[in-house]
Amino acid sequence: MVQTNNLTFKYNNKEAVFQFPNITLQEQESLLILGKSGIGKTTLLHLLAGLLQPTSGSVVIDELDINALSHSQLDNFRGQNIGLVFQKSHAITSLSVYDNLKARLFFSKKNINRTEIDILLEQLDLTNTKYSTINELSEGQLQRLGIAMAVIHGPKIILADEPTSSLDNENCSIVMHLLQQQAQKNKANLIVITHDARITSSFKNVLTL
Ligand SMILES: Nc1ncnc2c1ncn2[C@@H]1O[C@H](COP(=O)(O)OP(=O)(O)OP(=O)(O)O)[C@@H](O)[C@H]1O
Numbered sequence: 001m002v003q004t005n006n007l008t009f010k011y012n013n014k015e016a017v018f019q020f021p022n023i024t025l026q027e028q029e030s031l032l033i034l035g036k037s038g039i040g041k042t043t044l045l046h047l048l049a050g051l052l053q054p055t056s057g058s059v060v061i062d063e064l065d066i067n068a069l070s071h072s073q074l075d076n077f078r079g080q081n082i083g084l085v086f087q088k089s090h091a092i093t094s095l096s097v098y099d100n101l102k103a104r105l106f107f108s109k110k111n112i113n114r115t116e117i118d119i120l121l122e123q124l125d126l127t128n129t130k131y132s133t134i135n136e137l138s139e140g141q142l143q144r145l146g147i148a149m150a151v152i153h154g155p156k157i158i159l160a161d162e163p164t165s166s167l168d169n170e171n172c173s174i175v176m177h178l179l180q181q182q183a184q185k186n187k188a189n190l191i192v193i194t195h196d197a198r199i200t201s202s203f204k205n206v207l208t209l
Pocket of ligand 1: 011041044
């Protein structure tokens with residue numbers, strides 16, 4: 001369950017104060033967050049991930065106020081419970097696809113289960129790239145690896161920042177389907193921010209900032 005209470009945020013070097021509407025998501029519920037450029041979508045996503053500390057208000061995940069955690073507790077919590085899908089790949093370029101996934105599990109302090117990695121690679125159509133290095137991957141394969149890296153550790157929440165905006169229609173549908181499939185498999189909340197109107201119909205809950 002994800003809940004935000006009266007969240008506000010101000011960047012140190014800026015005057016603007018962002019005030020975000022409250023969000024309440026029950027287990028496995030998904031949310032699409034829309035809004036024009038600069039309105040604060042990525043800022044909200046980073047608050048939900050605990051990457052930014054709110055100026056006031058709180059983010060509560062499974063009854064835990066993540067803003068009350070120390071830095072190291074929050075790092076630990078994020079590593080184990082949050083999966084972030086970025087627009088650009090955050091994979092380590094000198095490692096293979098397989099070793100990137102193993103590294104992700106290592107940093108999450110999760111056991112490395114080779115069968116689970118193989119199943120995920122199969123689901124994301126990445127089996128043939130298992131031993132490829134990152135610079136050998138196509139854009140679509142990189143995008144799918146981003147999803148694999150975000151879900152391999154079984155997070156409670158999957159947060160995706162503009163996962164489809166650079167994709168053509170076919171890959172847009174594929175990526176949305178994979179995100180929803182992985183959220184369902186992990187019984188996770190899926191929160192996607194975008195200004196890509198094509199994916200609005202994939203969500204029951206839509207919040208426009
Ligand atoms: N690290 C930062 N320091 C100072 N200001 C920032 C920082 N990050 C973002 N901002 C500012 O905060 C505002 C909101 O940015 P944010 O990236 O959250 O918007 P967004 O809705 O995701 O935009 P877009 O759709 O263009 O990605 C913008 O005016 C941006 O310049």
